[in-house]
Amino acid sequence: DVKVTQSSRYLVKRTGEKVFLECVQDMDHENMFWYRQDPGLGLRLIYFSYDVKMKEKGDIPEGYSVSREKKERFSLILESASTNQTSMYLCASTLVPGGAGGGYTFGSGTRLTVV
């Protein structure tokens, strides 16, 4: 089974801190994604990557950046954490960009609180 692992389940950071959220997948997927989930808003795409060293902005990239130096690892970076970035962050990966054949595989999420 494809496994997507997020480094932390819960995280509390202070306003202004630089925050790294790590995501690792073990099935050689080229396509990786970062979403955030907020009540009433559903999953919103922050950034995605279709290849190593490649990144594309999603719908809400402001205040975030990403890094993909290796195929299996996709990191989300909050350059200067703010309270409005308190949220549940989900990483996902898939073999085919449209997900045909099995859909996206998600990590268990990181609940980030910025105080």
Added chain:
Amino acid sequence: ILNVEQSPQSLHVQEGDSTNFTCSFPSSNFYALHWYRWETAKSPEALFVMTLNGDEKKKGRISATLNTKEGYSYLYIKGSQPEDSATYLCAFFYNQGGKLIFGQGTELSVKP
């Protein structure tokens, strides 16, 4: 702006009831429609990925249909069980843009 709408937002049913949810999406540039189940404290899990108009998929008591021409999909649960309690997400993938766009989800609660 592409929008995916799910209804209802929440649903409370008794064990044994059958239920269905709706997902509406843009009918142009369609590539795929996904359904996910997201249980509390777990990862979203893919239920179905549908690509063809008229597709019907089934997994145990759960089934889904797809109408790409009018832009909707239905998810049916027959004989709901407490373990079906979860948030059900649909997501639309379109040809230009390469992004999976999620609806807000339908939260299902099944009481014993």
